[in-house]
Amino acid sequence: MRENLFVMEINYAIVVLVLIAVVALIIFLIRRNNIDRKKMEKEMIDSEIKPEKHDSGHA
Amino acid sequence: MTILIIVIGLALLFDIINGFHDAANSIATIVGTRVLSPGLAVLWAAFFNFISYLIFELHVANTIAKGIVHPEIVTMQVLIAGLLAAILWNLATWFFGLPSSSSHTLIGGFVGAAIAGAGFSAVIYSAVLKIILFIFLAPLIGMLVATLISIVVMWICKNSNRGTVSRHFKKLQLLSAAAFSIGHGANDAQKIMGIIAVALIASGELEQSASIPFWVVISCHTAMAVGTLLGGWRIVKTMGSKITRLKPFEGFSAETSGAITLFSTSLLGIPVSTTHTITGAIVGVGAIRRISAVRWGVTIPILYAWILTIPATGLLAVLIHYILRWIAF
Numbered sequence: 001m002r003e004n005l006f007v008m009e010i011n012y013a014i015v016v017l018v019l020i021a022v023v024a025l026i027i028f029l030i031r032r033n034n035i036d037r038k039k040m041e042k043e044m045i046d047s048e049i050k051p052e053k054h055d056s057g058h059a
Numbered sequence: 060m061t062i063l064i065i066v067i068g069l070a071l072l073f074d075i076i077n078g079f080h081d082a083a084n085s086i087a088t089i090v091g092t093r094v095l096s097p098g099l100a101v102l103w104a105a106f107f108n109f110i111s112y113l114i115f116e117l118h119v120a121n122t123i124a125k126g127i128v129h130p131e132i133v134t135m136q137v138l139i140a141g142l143l144a145a146i147l148w149n150l151a152t153w154f155f156g157l158p159s160s161s162s163h164t165l166i167g168g169f170v171g172a173a174i175a176g177a178g179f180s181a182v183i184y185s186a187v188l189k190i191i192l193f194i195f196l197a198p199l200i201g202m203l204v205a206t207l208i209s210i211v212v213m214w215i216c217k218n219s220n221r222g223t224v225s226r227h228f229k230k231l232q233l234l235s236a237a238a239f240s241i242g243h244g245a246n247d248a249q250k251i252m253g254i255i256a257v258a259l260i261a262s263g264e265l266e267q268s269a270s271i272p273f274w275v276v277i278s279c280h281t282a283m284a285v286g287t288l289l290g291g292w293r294i295v296k297t298m299g300s301k302i303t304r305l306k307p308f309e310g311f312s313a314e315t316s317g318a319i320t321l322f323s324t325s326l327l328g329i330p331v332s333t334t335h336t337i338t339g340a341i342v343g344v345g346a347i348r349r350i351s352a353v354r355w356g357v358t359i360p361i362l363y364a365w366i367l368t369i370p371a372t373g374l375l376a377v378l379i380h381y382i383l384r385w386i387a388f
Binding site: 010011014015018019022025026029030033036037039040041043044 | 060061064065068069072075076079090093097289290291292293295296
């Protein structure tokens with residue numbers, strides 16, 4: 001391993017393995033982040049909607 | 060060569076996560092004041108993050124590359140350990156919605172791994188002390204400048220109609236957010252350029268006295284812009300509405316103050332935290348309204364995260380360095 005990593009040739013198996021891990025992490029982040037974004041947008045909309053005014057019940 | 064490719068890959072991954080984690084710094088105020096929708100806000104910030112390479116010279120990149128750790132002791136193992144520690148800490152703070160500093164994460168990881176690899180003499184302590192000093196100075200400068208801008212704005216607009224003021228400052232906030240994004244891109248993308256430059260020097264691909272290649276500059280800014288486009292919404296929420304509720308003129312004051320601080324430190328080559336700067340500025344504009352307008356309870360865990368970032372990433376990097384040495388190298 002030690003020799004393989006430091007020579008000038010590229011060990012494609014290791015590079016591909018790292019690449020898969022990186023892509024998997026990015027996909028995970030995008031998915032979690034989309035959930036957070038929807039939650040945040042919903043909260044923003046909710047905070048803008050003001051409660052309706054009701055009559056106090058007097059005739 | 061394989062290790063060099065992995066280091067560059069990890070560095071760019073950190074850059075994406077940095078953009079993602081710190082997108083909040085650029086967009087929290089414009090999203091919080093409803094100037095732009097979240098989608099448009101990240102697009103706006105990412106664009107100005109990317110073009111910042113046209114404006115600033117690479118002073119911060121050179122500080123990171125040659126000014127924190129003696130470049131001759133840096134090995135690929137040190138860089139991988141530092142980057143992995145920084146990535147892990149950034150992901151942890153993102154998970155808890157804490158706006159901690161990506162710059163300090165990177166510096167802590169780098170310093171910790173260098174100490175594990177070559178002992179305490181590997182570190183240039185004067186530079187690290189300057190960075191530690193700015194952990195406290197950056198939010199204070201941000202807060203002070205934001206307070207001054209707020210006072211000036213309030214004085215100028217004291218007789219104006221509130222709705223008109225709000226409308227004007229919503230437009231001005233687009234400019235201040237753009238300026239802050241340029242400062243963010245210039246300061247943060249350059250830190251990773253410095254790390255890649257060190258990797259190239261350590262592998263013999265770049266002369267120590269040579270300038271940073273253009274492909275490094277462009278790939279770092281692209282990665283940062285991609286990360287910003289993703290937008291770390293947990294942190295946006297903390298900064299845009301949890302610390303204090305912002306009005307457009309306050310958002311403008313906070314961003315302008317952040318941009319001024321970042322521009323000055325970028326020109327001086329001081330790797331200051333964009334997060335600390337804008338958080339300090341947001342607290343400043345909130346506090347000038349009234350002290351109780353700031354939710355101080357939210358700021359306490361943020362402060363803890365700021366203090367812990369460098370030692371925690373340093374220790375994490377030491378641990379990863381030993382694991383790497385034990386496993387593969």
